[in-house]
Amino acid sequence: MSYALEARDIVRHYGHVEALRGCNFTVKAGEVTALIGDNGAGKSTLVRILSGTEQPNGGEILVEGKSVVFNTPAEARDAGIETVFQDLALCSHLNAVQNMYLGREVPRKGFMGKLGFMDYDAMRAGSEEAFRDLGATVRSLTANVGSMSGGQRQSIAVARSAAWASKVLFFDEPTAALGVVQKKNVLDLVRRVRDKGIGVVFISHSMPEVLDIADRVQVMRRGKTIADYKASETNLEELVGAMTGRLDEVGN
Numbered sequence: 001m002s003y004a005l006e007a008r009d010i011v012r013h014y015g016h017v018e019a020l021r022g023c024n025f026t027v028k029a030g031e032v033t034a035l036i037g038d039n040g041a042g043k044s045t046l047v048r049i050l051s052g053t054e055q056p057n058g059g060e061i062l063v064e065g066k067s068v069v070f071n072t073p074a075e076a077r078d079a080g081i082e083t084v085f086q087d088l089a090l091c092s093h094l095n096a097v098q099n100m101y102l103g104r105e106v107p108r109k110g111f112m113g114k115l116g117f118m119d120y121d122a123m124r125a126g127s128e129e130a131f132r133d134l135g136a137t138v139r140s141l142t143a144n145v146g147s148m149s150g151g152q153r154q155s156i157a158v159a160r161s162a163a164w165a166s167k168v169l170f171f172d173e174p175t176a177a178l179g180v181v182q183k184k185n186v187l188d189l190v191r192r193v194r195d196k197g198i199g200v201v202f203i204s205h206s207m208p209e210v211l212d213i214a215d216r217v218q219v220m221r222r223g224k225t226i227a228d229y230k231a232s233e234t235n236l237e238e239l240v241g242a243m244t245g246r247l248d249e250v251g252n
C-alpha cells in the first residue's frame with residue numbers, strides 16, 4: 001500500500017541554516033499522525049514544503065506513490081492537500097464566506113456566471129454548513145475577519161481547510177489560540193476528517209493532546225524525523241526523550 005503522502009530525504013536550507021537535513025515523513029489515509037519536535041526542529045518548514053508554499057533544495061515528494069513537484073500552494077491543493085498554517089493565511093479585509101471560498105468562488109448559473117457574477121447564496125450556505133460541522137462560533141459571516149478574535153479566525157481557517165481537503169490535511173498548531181470549547185471542537189473535527197479517510201497531520205507542543213488525538217507520532221529533531229511510534233505504544237516520557245535527544249544512541 002502506498003502512502004497518501006510521503007516525503008523522502010527532503011533538504012531545505014535558509015542561507016547557512018539547515019532547516020531540513022534529509023527528512024523523511026509519511027502520512028497514511030484515515031490516520032492522524034502527530035508531528036512533534038522542539039522549537040526550530042523544522043516542523044513548519046516541512047509543512048510549507050509539503051503544501052507547495054516553499055520548494056525543497058533536495059529530496060522527493062510522493063502522493064499515493066507517484067512523484068510530484070508542487071511549485072505553488074494551488075498545485076498542492078489540486079492534489080487534495082490542505083493546510084492550516086501556524087501563522088494564519090486569512091485575508092483580513094474579507095469576510096468569513098469570502099475567505100472560505102477564496103480562489104474557489106462559485107459562479108452563478110448560466111449567463112450571469114459567465115459574466116463573472118458569483119453565487120453568494122451558495123457560498124454562504126456552504127460556509128454555514130462547514131462552520132456548523134466544526135461547531136465553530138462564527139458570530140458574523142459578513143464582518144471582515146480582520147475585526148475578529150484570534151480564536152474566531154483560527155476556527156474559520158480550520159473549517160476552510162477541512163472542507164476542501166480530499167487526501168491530506170495539515171494542522172500546524174491548530175489549537176494554540178483557542179479556548180477550551182473550541183479546542184475540543186477542533187479535536188472532534190480532526191477525528192471526523194480522519195474518519196472520512198483523509199490523512200491528518202497534527203502538529204502540537206501539547207503531549208497530552210498528541211497522545212489523545214494521534215494514531216501515530218513522528219518525532220523531528222534538528223531537521224530530521226528520528227522516531228515513528230504507534231500512539232498506543234508510547235508515552236509522554238518516551239516522546240520527550242526522543243524530542244530532546246535523550247534517546248540519541250537509538251537515532252542519529
Ligand SMILES: Nc1ncnc2c1ncn2[C@@H]1O[C@H](COP(=O)(O)OP(=O)(O)OP(=O)(O)O)[C@@H](O)[C@H]1O
Nearest residue numbers: 014017018019037038039040041042043044045046
Ligand atoms: N524563512 C526562514 N528564514 C530563515 N530561517 C528560517 C526560516 N524559516 C525557518 N527557519 C529556520 O529553520 C529552522 C526550523 O524552523 P521551523 O519554523 O520549521 O521550526 P518548527 O519546528 O516549526 O518550530 P516551532 O515549534 O517553534 O514552530 C529554525 O532554525 C528556523 O530558525
Ligand SMILES: [Mg+2]
Nearest residue numbers: 043044045086
Ligand atoms: Mg512551527
